[in-house]
Amino acid sequence: MSEPAAPAELHAREHAAFLEEVHSFEFWFQSVEGYLQDHAYGEDPDCDAPEVSGDEREPLVATLATYCVGETAALEGASGMIGFAPNRQAKIFLATQVVDEARHLEVFLHRMRELGVEDPEAAIGEQGNRSLFAFKKKLLEFVEAKDWEASVFAQNVILESMEFAAFSGHMKQADTRTATILGGVLKDERRHMGFGENDLGRHLAQAPHARARLGEIKKELDSLVLGTFEESLHAMGMPRSERPEVGRLYLEMVSRLGL
Numbered sequence: 001m002s003e004p005a006a007p008a009e010l011h012a013r014e015h016a017a018f019l020e021e022v023h024s025f026e027f028w029f030q031s032v033e034g035y036l037q038d039h040a041y042g043e044d045p046d047c048d049a050p051e052v053s054g055d056e057r058e059p060l061v062a063t064l065a066t067y068c069v070g071e072t073a074a075l076e077g078a079s080g081m082i083g084f085a086p087n088r089q090a091k092i093f094l095a096t097q098v099v100d101e102a103r104h105l106e107v108f109l110h111r112m113r114e115l116g117v118e119d120p121e122a123a124i125g126e127q128g129n130r131s132l133f134a135f136k137k138k139l140l141e142f143v144e145a146k147d148w149e150a151s152v153f154a155q156n157v158i159l160e161s162m163e164f165a166a167f168s169g170h171m172k173q174a175d176t177r178t179a180t181i182l183g184g185v186l187k188d189e190r191r192h193m194g195f196g197e198n199d200l201g202r203h204l205a206q207a208p209h210a211r212a213r214l215g216e217i218k219k220e221l222d223s224l225v226l227g228t229f230e231e232s233l234h235a236m237g238m239p240r241s242e243r244p245e246v247g248r249l250y251l252e253m254v255s256r257l258g259l
């Protein structure tokens, strides 16, 4: 008869089974079914598109263009990371993330068309936030270098936290259709953040020296994130009093890794 497993080994096995489950397409299907089934382009089929006044349209289009920059960064980042992810579960999870990010890009492009933008691609190039373009370039450099630790951190912690904070803030003041779309996207972003926190949490427990390096990367990227917020929230017309709240939510989310 074999020896019963030691508690630590049992815990490791249970944890591996847990990761296998939450990183699977099965888990993904169950998660998205409730809010994507019958919701073409993430919209509520029972609600008509509300009128968006002339004053509100331009800032909303610029905001959506900026969201498209972030979603394209995550789409290209996550797909590139599959090639050098450290294990199969991570590759499968990233495949689900690629699908999510492509969907996010698609729904934001669709919303821009609904608002009368004939060439959303051109609008992204013209109106997308410059600091976020710089962030995207930096993220894709990490991916190009097959630098797993930096890529997961920049994408699944920093970018996801930035989006989470921005979408949550925007949802409170957005028209009902945009708010519904953002609500569905946020549910996906929460999963992506969970992956980053879990992966890096385990990595930092085994390689505490990585903490200093990630802290340096954070310093560099924070300025791009806060720069994006400053310009975008102003352009979006968010009251000055509410803007620090978005930055604070971002910093709070990133600090959960203790960096």
Ligand SMILES: [Fe+2]
Pocket: 071, 074, 100, 101, 104, 163, 185, 189
């Ligand atoms: Fe996304």
Ligand SMILES: [Fe+2]
Pocket: 074, 101, 160, 188, 189, 192
């Ligand atoms: Fe995401």
